[in-house]
Amino acid sequence: MTPPSTSSPSTISLLIFFTFLSTLLSYYLALTSFLSSFYHRFSSPKTFSTAALQLALKNAPSYAHWEATAYALDAALGNDRWRNAPESSLYDHNLIAARKAHLAAARLSGRPNDLATALRAGLLRNIGSIAAPALYTRAHAGTKLLIEAYIAEVIRGLEHLNARPIPKAQDVPLAANSMLASSQLKRDFFRNTRQAFGRTALVLRGGSIFGLVHIGVARSLLLHGLLPKIVAGAGASALAAAFLCAVPDVDLLSTIDSVASVKSNYNSAFPYSGQMVAFAHQVCTMLGQTTFEEAHARSGRALNIALAPSTHAVPRLLNYLSAPTVTVASAVAASLGPSGPLATPDSPPHLYCKDHAGNITEYAALFLPKDAPKPTYTRASLTEDDDNDSWSVPSRSRDSPYTRMTELFNVNNLLVSIAPPHFTLPGTADPHRRSRPRNVSSSSTTLAFPNKYSIVPPRVVRAARIICLHRLRAVARVAGMSPGLRAALFPDPAPPDSRAGGCTGLALTIAADAPGEHGLVAAVINAFDPRKEEKAKETIKVGEKAVWPELQIIWARCAIEFVLDDLYAMACKK
Incomplete structure (x- = not known):
């Protein structure tokens, strides 16, 4: 029997060589195919035009430029x-x-x-x-x-x-x-x-560092005739709310421009930046002894400021209906709490009111016994409840300031402005993301691919975000973190909407980015660095630009309401 022949070393070497050559050739063909498709995909003039339009949209200096670029981008993507x-x-x-x-x-x-x-x-x-x-x-x-x-x-x-x-x-x-x-x-x-149609309220959240973002949001809404007549704030956002409701519309733009041009002469007092400390003193000087009723008569807007008093005798939501004679400046200081920029260790915040003769007296003295201790105030939240602190899940109690506001003013639509820094769960879809248009060639939609996390059901994303925020707030509370620091890191939870079982119908969140070109961390560091000159105008501009992508949905939800307001006001004058 003949034994099987064995391959010679030269045959094995030749086989290895041809195997290596074929593998190299296959990789070469795959690479050339990929480079060819990559070239045809990204060398399309239409793709380059959409990329340029996206960049122009991001860096638009005014809304007129932004709108013209948006129309051109929609035409390029087939959204028209x-x-x-x-x-x-x-x-x-x-x-x-x-x-x-x-x-x-x-x-x-x-x-x-x-x-x-x-x-x-x-x-x-x-x-x-x-x-x-x-x-x-x-x-x-x-x-x-x-x-x-x-x-x-x-x-x-x-x-x-x-x-x-x-x-x-x-x-x-x-x-x-x-x-x-x-x-x-x-x-x-x-x-x-x-x-029957309902009212819209502008709810301001956060702002101990970049609170002037709220002023920019209001400025953009005012320029387009979409600034609501009901404004609410708590804590640091009460400063911006009081500012907007103390000036009539005809003077509001010029007053905002004067704020943007003022340089900060105050040092930061963590968690309040020097910019916000200066703004707080400017607002108090502008308000003087103005009461809620006088502010409403002057501006036509209903100011709502939430408090967290130590006694149930003091209302938890102040406005021209519940506390018409209370001075707005004292309400803002009480909402900020003892750690706010308007309080000192020797002078804790107290509420004051104006009597019929114009004299300023302490508000609690009107209804509390003389021997009763004076009420104290901590940092307030629009959604806080008696059974939960201000960092809990949004309350649906009928005693919460938010619920009280919706009942008093027939509010069924909310515009929620969030000042940075604000926490977002990593991996959630961008609310400003535009989806990929249909029936359009892929070469024109390179920059419009859906977010890879969009396959996650929205309910799962919302539930995960609520759980994550709740755990972080619980850890911060157990660790003994100060209320001011918690306010800076974790803003108040958004008021509940109809999907969460709340009493309002619709809610839209306007979340502004941090000012500057180097990200949130650099912006926060610069805000507390005394060597850096804070630019109020830049912060206000950030708030303005945050409104531009949302103007269409705001107009669709609010245009009829504001026309009804104007027509009713005209009918009352006849």
Whole structure:
């Protein structure tokens, strides 16, 4: 039997050589294929144009530049086709189209009763889910054109009713059958319609370091006619809230510009930056002995400041309805607490009020016995509860300041401004992220890929974020962290919305980035570095730019309400 032949060393070497060569060739082909696809993908002029537009959008110096760039970017990404097509599973487009046609027909018919009835019958802020956030994260410059046209038609109908002359007294049949037969009936119509539609409140959160961001947010809203008439704040944000509600609209822009031009002459007092310490003293000087009632009469806005008193005898939410004679400056100092920039160890904060003769007296002396101890105040929160401290999960107690505000002012829509630094759970989707458009070539959507974490259900993300924040606050509380430091690291939890079982209908969060180009850590270090000159104008500009991507959804939710406010005010003057 012949033994099996063995391969010679030369044969084995040749086999290894050809194997190595084939492997190298396969890697070469794969690499050239990858480089070819990479070249064709990223060398497209359209892709470079979208990249340039994205950069221009981020660095836009004004809203006019931002808006023009947003329209160009939507055209490059194909989002304009999405806006033109009314169909979408995100809202009831058939209902909105039918409502728009019905309102237009009623307006053109010349029968004001039909138009008034049609408006009152379905005038809801979120009718057909037109206020759903997903409708405003696809395109940069707006949402479905059908939604914008519907809101514009509602506004035209309201203005048409306001401009319609009141029937003359001798025209008895026409006057008897008209819902707007007199000035009083017209006032009642606009008042009742506004009451049914609900009110919007601007809720300010955080701000011990970069509180002037709230001023920038308000400035941007004011320039676009979208600044709410109800403003709320607690702790450091009470400073910005008091500032906005102490100046009428005609003087607010110039007053904000004066704040931006003032240089800080105060040192930082952790956790308050020197910028905020200077702003606190400037606000108190501007307020003087102004009361809540006087501030409302001056600006037309309802200021709400939350307190955390040691006794139940003192209201936990101060405004022109619950405490009209209390001075705003003392309420701000009490909301900041004993560690605030307006308090000293020898002079803890106390509430003061103005009597009928204009004399300033202590507020607690009006209802507490003379031998009773004076109430003390700690840092307040809009969502705190008796059974939970200010860092707990948002309270739904009827005694919480937030719930009290929504009941007093019929609030069903919130604009929540969050000043940096604010904690976000790593891996959560960016609220400003625009999704990848459909029916568009991949070469034009290089910068519009969905976030890789978007596959996680939103409910799971929200639950994980709440649990993580709760654990961090618990650790900070057990470790004995001061309230001021906790306020800087973990801002107050957002008020509950309808999805969380709260009493409000809609809520939109405006979260500004830290000022500067080197990130949050560098911005915080610079804020407490006495050698660095803090620029209030830059911080205010950051707040302004944070509003620009959200203006369309704010307009969609608030435009009808603000038109009703203006028309009701005009009807009351007649």
